[in-house]
Amino acid sequence: MRNTFSEALYKAATANPDVYIVVADISPAGSMGKFRDQYPDRFINVGVAEQSMIGICAGLALKGCQPFAYTIATFSLYRPFEMVRDDLCYQNLSVTVVGMGAGVIYSTLGGTHHTQEDIAIAGALPNMQIIAPCDPAECAEATTYCATQKNGPVYLRLGKAGEPNFTDKAADPWTFGKLRYIKRGTDICILSYGVIMQKAMQLAARFEAQGKSVSVVSCHTLKPLDVEGIRDALRRHGQVIVIEEHAPQGGLAPRTKQIAWDMQARCRLDTFTLQDAFIHNYGSHDDLLAAHGLEVGAIAAQVGA
C-alpha cells in the first residue's frame, strides 16, 4: 500500500502544485523518492514533531493547499489529537492524515505502535472522513480522492507493504462513501475493510467450497458510512459477517449491529473484532490477530464455514 500511495500522491502532486506531504521522520517508499527529488519544496519533514506536522498542514490548507500528513498511525492521530480536532476538523480543512501501519501490523513493535481504536477516535470527530482501503489498488483510488477533494479532513488508514490485490476483478468500482462489492453472492455477505480483507477472502473461499454463494464487501469508507448499502446487504443475505481489525467499540461491527437493530434485520449477524484489550505478546501480524480470535479457522468454526 505504501508504494501505491506514493505513486498516486506523486501523480497528484505533478497535476497540482498545491499538493504537499508533511512527514514526521517517516517517509513512504517507492515513488516518494521522485516526489522528494522533483518537488523538494513540497516534501516537508518536520522530524519527530507530530503536533507541528498537523498544524503546518492546517496552515497550508488555510492558504488553499492540499496537504497530506504522514507517519505511523499512532503518531499521526493519537499524539497530535488536539491538533487534528481543532486545526483540521473544527476548521474543516481538506487535509489528509495518513495513518500508516494501522491496526496491529507492527506486531513486534509492541502496543505503543498498535492502532486498535483509531476508527472510533477519528469517527467521533465532526467533519472527519475515514477511508481504509483493503488493497493497494484501492489505496491508489483513495489517495487520488484525498488529493482532489475539498469536503474536509480525511483519516486515511493504510497498511504497510506487500499486500495482495483483491479488487482487480471487483464487481464494483471504488466510489467514496459507497460499499464496494468485490464479489457478489446471495447467501452470505462478509463486510470488512483494510488489510484484514485477506481473511474475509479466505473465509469466503471456505463457504464457496461448501457450495454457498458469498458476497465480499469492502467497506472502505467508514465515515460517512454507506448506511443504505449496509441495510441492503442485511436485507439481501441470510447471514452477514463483519470482520475488522479494530476494537469492539466505535468501528464497523457496532455500527452494523445498530443498523440491523434499527431496521429489525432478520439475517444472522456475527461480528469479529480485536478485543477490548492491549496485546502484550509478539509474533507475526497474523499471530497477534489470532491472539484476539481473528483467525480464519476460528471464525469459520463459529459461522459454519
Add this chain to the structure above:
Amino acid sequence: MHDMTRRNFFDVAAARGRCLQYRRRILDISQQVQALHIGSAYSCTEIVDAVYHGLMRHNQDGTSPDTFLMSKGHGCMILYVILEDMGVLSREDLDLYCKPNGRLGCHPDYGNPGIEASTGALGHGLSMAVGMALAERGRKTNGTIYTVLSDGEVQEGSTWEAVLMASSLGLPNLVAFVDNNDFQSLGRTSETHPSFYPLVEKFEAFGWECAEVDGHDSAAVFAAVDRRRGGRPFMLVGKTTKGKGISYMENVPIWHYRSPSPQEYVQGKAELEAASAS
C-alpha cells in the same frame, strides 16, 4: 504593487489614539458579558495595532497580501475591535459578542470576516503560521504571516516544535510576537517557572532573528519589525503589562478573564478618558 500601500512610517500619535479608542471599546463591551479576557487584550493592544496599521500591507479594496493569526486566541477582543474599526466586522457583530444570535465568541473562529484561523487552545498558532508561510513561499505570493503568542503559550511543547521548524525551513516571511506580560493563571511566570527566561536567547539559539522591546511602545514595536535583517523568521518579545491602561487591572491575574463591575467600569472609563485628554 503591494509595497505601494505599505506605510513608510508609523504615526505614533495616531497609534496612541487608536489604542485608547480600542481599550474604551473593549471596556464598553465588557459590560455586555461576564467575561472577555480583558487583561489579555489590553496586554497586546499596541502590538496588534502596529501589525494592522503599520506592518501589514493593504490593497485599495481592503484586502491584504499579508496575514494576521491570533495565536493567543483569548486575546481576540483587540482583534475584534480593530477589525470593527477597519470595517471588516460590523458594530452589530460586536454588540452580539457571546450572545445566542451573534457569531463572535471568546476565541476567534475561522470563517468569520477577518479571522484567519480558529484558535483558543494554546500552542496551535505558530505551526499554522509556519504552514501559511510555506504556502506563501510555495506559491511565490510573498505574503508575510504575523502572529501573536502569549508567553504562557510558549510553554507548550508544540510551540517549540514550530519554532524549530520555522527556522529550519528558513522562512523569512514569518513574524511572531510574544506578548510577554509575565502572567499566567497561577501567578507570575518568572516566579512559577524561573527557567522560562531568558526568552530572546532561546529563540536565537533556535535560529530566529529576535529582539525585545517595550510591547506598549508602538514606535518600538513597529521599528523592531520594520528594521529586521530578514532572511529567517523574526521573533519580537514584547515586554508588556497584563491589563495595561487601567490601574486596578494591571498585573492582577483575575483580569485575565473577568469583566469589570459597573463601578469598576466607571473608574476604568475615567482613567481611559483621562489618558485621552493628556
